[in-house]
Amino acid sequence: MIxxxxxxxxxxxxxxxxxERTIRDSVAETRKVGADQILIRSGEELNSSLLxxxxxxxxxxxxxxxxxxxxELHVAGDFADLHGFTLKRLDHxxxxxxxxxxxxxxxxxxxxxxxxxPRLARIYWLFTNVDxxxxxxxxxxLGQRSAISRMAHxxxxxxxxxxxxxxxxxxxxxxxxxxxxxxxxxxxxxxHANRTIQELRRRNLVELESRQLTILDRRGLxxxxxxxxSYLYLDRLNP
Amino acid sequence: MIxxxxxxxxxxxxxxxxxERTIRDSVAETRKVGADQILIRSGEELNSSLLxxxxxxxxxxxxxxxxxxxxELHVAGDFADLHGFTLKRLDHxxxxxxxxxxxxxxxxxxxxxxxxxPRLARIYWLFTNVDxxxxxxxxxxLGQRSAISRMAHxxxxxxxxxxxxxxxxxxxxxxxxxxxxxxxxxxxxxxHANRTIQELRRRNLVELESRQLTILDRRGLxxxxxxxxSYLYLDRLNP
DNA sequence: ACGGACCTGTAACCTAGGTTAAGCGCAAAA
DNA sequence: TTTTGCGCTTAACCTAGGTTACAGGTCCGT
Numbered sequence: 001m002i003x004x005x006x007x008x009x010x011x012x013x014x015x016x017x018x019x020e021r022t023i024r025d026s027v028a029e030t031r032k033v034g035a036d037q038i039l040i041r042s043g044e045e046l047n048s049s050l051l052x053x054x055x056x057x058x059x060x061x062x063x064x065x066x067x068x069x070x071x072e073l074h075v076a077g078d079f080a081d082l083h084g085f086t087l088k089r090l091d092h093x094x095x096x097x098x099x100x101x102x103x104x105x106x107x108x109x110x111x112x113x114x115x116x117x118p119r120l121a122r123i124y125w126l127f128t129n130v131d132x133x134x135x136x137x138x139x140x141x142l143g144q145r146s147a148i149s150r151m152a153h154x155x156x157x158x159x160x161x162x163x164x165x166x167x168x169x170x171x172x173x174x175x176x177x178x179x180x181x182x183x184x185x186x187x188x189x190x191x192h193a194n195r196t197i198q199e200l201r202r203r204n205l206v207e208l209e210s211r212q213l214t215i216l217d218r219r220g221l222x223x224x225x226x227x228x229x230s231y232l233y234l235d236r237l238n239p
Numbered sequence: 240m241i242x243x244x245x246x247x248x249x250x251x252x253x254x255x256x257x258x259e260r261t262i263r264d265s266v267a268e269t270r271k272v273g274a275d276q277i278l279i280r281s282g283e284e285l286n287s288s289l290l291x292x293x294x295x296x297x298x299x300x301x302x303x304x305x306x307x308x309x310x311e312l313h314v315a316g317d318f319a320d321l322h323g324f325t326l327k328r329l330d331h332x333x334x335x336x337x338x339x340x341x342x343x344x345x346x347x348x349x350x351x352x353x354x355x356x357p358r359l360a361r362i363y364w365l366f367t368n369v370d371x372x373x374x375x376x377x378x379x380x381l382g383q384r385s386a387i388s389r390m391a392h393x394x395x396x397x398x399x400x401x402x403x404x405x406x407x408x409x410x411x412x413x414x415x416x417x418x419x420x421x422x423x424x425x426x427x428x429x430x431h432a433n434r435t436i437q438e439l440r441r442r443n444l445v446e447l448e449s450r451q452l453t454i455l456d457r458r459g460l461x462x463x464x465x466x467x468x469s470y471l472y473l474d475r476l477n478p
Numbered sequence: 479a480c481g482g483a484c485c486t487g488t489a490a491c492c493t494a495g496g497t498t499a500a501g502c503g504c505a506a507a508a
Numbered sequence: 509t510t511t512t513g514c515g516c517t518t519a520a521c522c523t524a525g526g527t528t529a530c531a532g533g534t535c536c537g538t
Contacts (some may be wrong), residue, residue, distance in 0.1 A: 043469065061379045064465050069382040071375040083372075086365035086478070091372045091470035114361055118353045125364045126325035131324075132371035133330045135378060136310040140300045142381035143308040143426030147495070178515065186470050189380030192495055194517060230282065231330035237387070388524070417485065431525050433487060 001053045002027060002103060008077035009123065014239045018196045019120050026109040027051070028097040031102045035176075039080070039102075043173060046084040052076055056176055060184065061092045065133075070185040071135055073097075073177075075156070077165040083128050085110045088132050098176040126237065133231045142187045146170030147196045148185045152225035154215060156179050160229050172206075172214040240292045241342060243404050246300045247316035248362065250403050251475060252317060258359050261352065266290070266342040270333050270473075271317040274415075278319070279333040285323040287345045291315060294339030295415055299423065300331045309424040311334075312397070312416075316404040323365050324349045337415040345397055364473075372470045381426045389425045391464035394445060394452060399468045456475075 002024060011016050015023070028048070033039065033212065039050060039057070049104075057074040071092060074080050080094050085107050114121040125225055134157070141150045162168040177185075183193035200206045205221045207214040241263060248254050254262070261263045267287070272278065278289060278296070296313040298320075310331060313319050319333050324346050331412035353360040373396070380389045397414065399406040416424075444451040444460045454460055 019439070059375070063379070063383050067306060067383040069379045071378045083368040085324060085373070086361055086368050087472060092375060092473075100354055114353075114357045118357070118360070121326055121349075121357070121364075122353055125367070126359075128368055128371065129322040131318050132367065133326070135371060135374045136298070136300065136331060137309045138378050139374060140302070140308045142378055144302050144306040179279075179517095180515080189496055189518090191497080191518090195495085196519085231319065233326060233330075237325075345493095419485080428526055429486090430488090430527080436523085437487080 001030070001101065002051070004077040005103075006052055008165050009127075012024055013122065014076050014127075015121060015123075019117065022113065022117055022120060026105045026113065027103040028102050028106050028109070028176055031104060032058070033096050033098055033100045033102060035098050035100075037096045037104060038093055039096060040095050041215065042091060043089050045089055046081070046087075046107070047109065048104050050094070051085050051103040051105055052078050052080055053101040053103055055144075056097040058095050058097050058181070058185075059090075059092045060095060068184045069187060070181065071138065072131060073185065075158070075165065076167055077163055079105075079124075079127065082110075082124060083131070098215055103171055103207075130233050133233065137231045147186065147188055147192060148199055149225055150188075151193070151196050151200065152205065153181070154182075154185060154222050155215065156222050156225050156227040156229075158213075159215065159218075159223055160232055160234065163200075171189075171216075172212065174206065174214040176211045215221040240269070241290070241338065243292060243316040243406075244342075246302065247404050248366075250473065252362055252477065254362075258294040258356065261356055261359060265344045265348040265352065267345050267348070269294070270341045270343060272341060273337045274335055274337050276335045277332055278335060278341075279323075279329055280289065280406050281330060281332050283326055285326075285346070287343050288321050288323050288349065289333070290342040290344055291317050291319055291341065292340040292342055295336040296339065297334050297336050297424075298329075298331045299334060307423045308426060309420065310317060310377065311370060313400055314397070314404065315406055318344075318363075319364065320371070321363060322348075323429055327353075329361075329449075336420060336435050350453050369472050376470045386425065386427055387425075387438055388464055390421070390432070390435050390439065391444065391460050392466055393421075393424060394454065395461050395466040396471070398454065398457075398469055399454075399473065403471075403473055411451065413450055414447065414452040415450045438444075 005019060006015060006023065040046070052074050054076050057080050058070045060068050060070045062068050081090060084090055089167060100144045140235045141153055145153060159168055159173060163175045179193050179197065183190045187194065188196065195210055205217050205224065207216060243252060245259060245262065264372050278463065279285070293315050297309045299307050299309045300309045301307050309372050320329060323329055335398060380392055398407055398412060403414045406412060419429045419430045420437065422429045427435065436447055444456050446455060446461065
């Protein structure tokens with residue numbers, strides 16, 4: 001099951017058999033969790049990190065007034081809170097958006113990796129930096145793109161990320177988010193998120209029904225989003 | 240001059256004399272640059288990282304249409320592109336907002352640090368994670384806060400960050416950004432950035448004149464911003 | 479000393495997206 | 509089987525912030 005994580009890594013870098021063993025051994029246990037659970041609360045002290053093997057997670061931040069912003073989505077293969085290894089507490093919550101399978105990686109094993117497997121440490125460092133790049137792209141979306149272009153951009157991003165771990169069909173993917181959750185990702189209200197989806201439908205770019213996103217016109221969607229996947233660092237890297 | 244960087248680190252963690260030596264030795268050269276220079280272009284291949292010793296930098300991303308979003312500001316003591324060590328190219332530009340002094344840290348010396356000084360490597364990893372936390376908070380601002388609250392939030396954040404490296408007065412700090420640049424940080428137009436500053440003035444919260452920001456009512460400003468500095472991880476950490 | 483570019487400031491007007499409210503369908507609970 | 513609640517949808521209306529335009533000040537290069 002952890003192979004989805006290895007797939008994500010191997011998409012971008014070589015992983016030796018020994019490194020693979022180290023990664024596999026870093027997992028202390030595996031947990032199953034239902035949808036809409038809070039896994040980590042902002043500020044909580046941490047001594048392990050969570051590797052998502054199946055399902056969808058969100059990192060989100062709240063305003064005192066209750067408005068919520070999702071700052072990153074996570075899919076199978078992603079670490080949800082690898083940054084918690086160095087930070088020891090998070091500045092955001094981590095919640096499940098669907099039923100999930102999680103691997104628990106204790107921080108002392110990560111520390112050992114930094115002591116004994118510097119290349120692997122650099123790889124994991126790299127992946128927290130890719131997460132940051134995704135958040136930067138979100139800032140660009142929230143600050144400068146229109147609602148429709150933002151939503152198209154998110155759909156494109158998720159397509160590339162899911163495809164990289166073999167979780168996309170050629171014409172779309174399973175997207176278990178409600179319209180409210182999509183709105184929280186994009187800094188919109190539910191009402192306007194709905195209007196925006198209608199508009200994407202009307203333009204024959206996507207269909208979204210019973211948790212299935214169908215991309216009818218990938219070229220058109222990417223054009224509308226002005227989507228350039230280079231910020232996902234999906235090409236070969238060499239850390 | 241690199242002491243401002245050590246000050247930033249020591250604000251949060253212990254640095255041994257040997258670690259200090261390693262950090263000092265990691266600098267290959269020091270460069271002075273004028274304002275409004277592009278230091279790094281998105282996509283460019285990198286083999287060193289830039290440590291900012293004096294002045295202000297911005298990381299920014301552009302849309303094809305020319306709209307620009309500043310995704311993070313950097314002040315003395317910050318690494319501008321430490322994430323470039325693992326990523327080897329950036330997904331954003333790095334530009335000077337004022338005359339700057341920069342230390343150049345070759346990636347092979349950073350690699351050596353990951354091989355020989357794992358604790359220092361964890362510390363630097365930590366700091367790229369703090370950068371990411373700042374970008375997350377920006378996403379929250381851009382997605383959910385009003386223009387005035389966003390601007391108040393930025394002014395508070397910069398106060399805390401500058402204070403942490405001894406670059407703030409008790410009642411404000413030097414802020415060399417034009418209103419256009421502030422607007423680009425906050426996802427606003429220049430016109431509305433100006434309106435927003437006028438409103439902050441009218442409420443007697445801040446004064447901003449000839450590059451000097453004076454905070455007239457810190458309590459009030461933080462209240463308006465709903466500012467909670469915990470995302471800056473300014474307290475003691477233990478990597 | 480002059481011209482031009484950029485910065486700050488304002489005014490008039492406009493629109494993307496927010497707000498409020500309501501209806502419908504469906505699934506889980508009772 | 510009814511009820512309750514949630515997710516989706518739409519409509520009417522409103523406002524925060526965008527757009528365009530213009531003016532005065534300052535700094536810079538010639």
